Amino acid sequence: MREESTRRGLFAGILRDPASSSPLPPSDAPIGVLVSGSGQDVTVRRYGASAGLTATAPVAAKAEELPYGWALRPGDLVVIDETTPGGPVAVTLHRNVRGTVTQVADDRITVNGQVCLLDPRTLHYEGMAGEPSAKPLAQPLKAGDSVTLECFDNRVDSTLTVHFMRRLRQAA
Numbered sequence: 001m002r003e004e005s006t007r008r009g010l011f012a013g014i015l016r017d018p019a020s021s022s023p024l025p026p027s028d029a030p031i032g033v034l035v036s037g038s039g040q041d042v043t044v045r046r047y048g049a050s051a052g053l054t055a056t057a058p059v060a061a062k063a064e065e066l067p068y069g070w071a072l073r074p075g076d077l078v079v080i081d082e083t084t085p086g087g088p089v090a091v092t093l094h095r096n097v098r099g100t101v102t103q104v105a106d107d108r109i110t111v112n113g114q115v116c117l118l119d120p121r122t123l124h125y126e127g128m129a130g131e132p133s134a135k136p137l138a139q140p141l142k143a144g145d146s147v148t149l150e151c152f153d154n155r156v157d158s159t160l161t162v163h164f165m166r167r168l169r170q171a172a
Helices: 002-011 048-054
Strands: 031-038 041-046 059-063 077-081 089-092 094-104 108-111 114-117 123-126 146-154 159-169
Touching: 031 059, 041 077, 059 077, 094 114, 094 159, 108 146
Parallel strands: 059 089, 114 159, 123 159
Antiparallel strands: 031 041, 031 077, 041 059, 077 089, 094 108, 094 146, 108 114, 146 159
């Protein structure tokens, strides 16, 4: 678990320069797109300038273990960590969406115009709580609430799927 949190820390800022409006990673980042997978064995295609390092040959890697039954899907963005002793590891990248909720449905949430899919496994945090809510939030999310979402970014179907969300402030 410590290795996983260290790896996340190494790649935390890689996806997006705050000054940039592009959701794409920098062209020299060790980013890949998951092509296929079976269990923890995955194949990753390098993305951007990092693809030039190996003439775009796919990379066989082990997928990072994800909690709560989540699994990588073809098209998900990953960082290829080649520093691990057992070989390359495909580390899941997340895209953060932060702002005011404009719409909420059972299967999606819209924040500042960005539509993100919800899943039964999506974890909900209230305020600065360190643990997710074990039951539905006492006050359901609604338009006007301020939230931050951590999403899987899938390039095949152009979706963002909320892995976890944190309500920062309830609407008045």
